[in-house]
Amino acid sequence: MSIIILIAAVSILIAGGFLVAFLWGVKDGQFDDDFAPPNRILFDDTIKTKIKK
């Protein structure tokens, strides 16, 4: 069953690496609103010149 310990170790290692990315992201801090997104998806942005095939 040592294979499980190995998997756990690898997961934690990768997770740690991503934690660094997370901390970097916090310093880069950016925010957005939560009103526009649900409304934005309702609008089709396609241009009417559609290629038919």
Added chain:
Amino acid sequence: MELQKFYYDNKIPKFFAVACIFWGAVGMLVGVLIAFQLAFPVLNFGIEYTTFGRLRPIHTNAVIFAFVGNGIFTAVYYSIPRLLKTPMWSNALSKIHFWGWQLIIVAAALSLAMGFTTGKEYAELEWPIDIAITLIWVVFGVNMFGTILTRRERHLYVAIWFFIASWVTVAMLHIVNSFEFPVSFMKSYSWYAGVQDALVQWWYGHNAVAFFLTTPYLGLMYYFLPKAAGRPVYSYKLSIVHFWSLIFLYIWAGPHHLLYTALPDWAQSLGTAFSIMLLLPSWGGMLNGLFTLRGAWDKVREDPVLKFFVVAVTAYGMSTFEGPLLSLKNVNAISHYSDWTVAHVHIGALGWNGFLTFGMMYWLIPKLFDTKLYSKKLAATHFWIGTLGIILYAIPMYWAAFRTYFMLSAFTPEGQLQYQFIDAVQTAIPFYVLRAIGGTIYLGGVFVMVYNLVKTAKQGTFLAREYAEAAPLNKQYVAPAKAHWHSYFERKPMLLLVLSLIVVGIGGLVEMVPTFLIKSNVPTLSSVKPYTPLELQGRDIYIAEGCYNCHSQMIRPFRYEVARYGDYSKAGEFVYDHPFQWGSKRTGPDLARIGGKYPNSWHFNHMLEPGSMAPGSIMPSYPWLFEKELDINSTNSKIHAMRNMGVPYPEGYEAIAKVDLKKQAEEIAANLKSEKIDIKSDKQIIALIAYLQRVGKDIKMEKKLTNQQH
């Protein structure tokens, strides 16, 4: 800023949509056949490829991974480019993903019919296919994350979080649960044994429901429901809470599949507690979906798409209420191994997954072909047929579950079991007929849809590409003064991926590691010995024929189970079981103590003609086991594989294993001969009898040993 011109590809979504409907119809057709087999065993046709034990995994795999899988990919490949204002990252990867997935489905169907199976429910596919799934899943992930990284829309819409979490978790589940030791091409043994294997398997099984059947379809709901209703989701904040709480709680709930089994008690309780908590996020999501239609209920009356969505979301609410209910130990005592579980999953599969898929197709296909739906009336007909099908499916199964429970747990005033197992089977048969009719009606609705959609496609013109314009993503992002903290994560896909992984990983590790590491969780029973080579071969036949689909090997500590089957099962009995075979449904009786219960001749006759030994039995007969010879050349590598996984066969035993095998086979053949049955000792049935006569026997020796010591 300069606008960039690009296009959305509709070909891949169309391919996936067609595959989804095609495999859906095939999978449901197999489902209808096996439903009728339970009522009319003659429909097993006496052919190995069409027996229940082989077809049932084909049905479950087809509807989960082929029908719902292609449904997920349809939604992903249609919605993600539009949400992120960019084409998919690589068209080549999209194609590889599509064709790779279809090839896997074909390989899965063929190999399962031929009896190549790992014997673990919903993860039956053998190791070469497991590897192929992993590769194609990576292709899908690279394509999805590539698209996210090259997006023109900074914000990640809620649907995308669900897709990301699904991808990550399914990858992890599949890899961890598929650790297997290859014996040969298309044969492997699960690396885990007994209780550990059961825990990993149901951690996988439960989360396959969560992250394959639920979260990606929630993503689908959050995109297609607002689009079809023409209004934004009721509460975007609620969708955020829904997402994080759901993925955090889901991963811990797996042990609720193992209540009252030999799994340590603390793990069972943990599973129950988290299952109950799951009710909150699930219903939050359901209400968010239904409230999206606030003030638009008049549209539901007109639009078949919304009709399907409303019932789908309601079915989601029903099955996520039922799930926590079934996780309560006293309720689970009734439902486990019964038809209740089957009803429960079909409310989810037919209602939630099926109806959400149908709604999406009725909305999407006209869009792709730049036309209107051919017939709203036919779609409405499909809706009513489908709803009727679900009701006719579910109610008889609930009824059957309760009736059989009351029969199987009944004692006479003298303290004897009141009914034989076969009495309960006979009681269930009329309900099985009704269920099969319900399923047939539901499938009929699918064909109505196929006709409607083909007509729709024919009257329109396929839009292979739709052009759009958008500005590239501004590198220098300026944060608005007031914003929700969560929106930060929404713009960081890799971060989201990692956080999902951590959140989900913590849940899994906390549950699994202690069971692996704490030896006292699995008491070693000195009398429990490895299987003999012949028994091991017989066990592989048991697995290949899918016996676990109808028979459990796990006696729960209830008076009515102990009285019927024998002493309740202990964790230490399964330490050499790669894979475990506890099962999840008792269409037939439990087999955990079958060893030594009947003479060899009983098993011989029973496998050839079940009705001759158990009148009224609905078990299929297995004539080919009496024709086919056992492949004894694989014995060497099987023993070798088992020893590598820690089963204590003596060093060098491979060399003499075949001799031992032949000796035991001849003993059984001689024993049968003494009862006037002539059979050669090299047939498969001999090995199967050897295995059945061994199951659950070792622990009886334990009692003798203990008695001697005292």
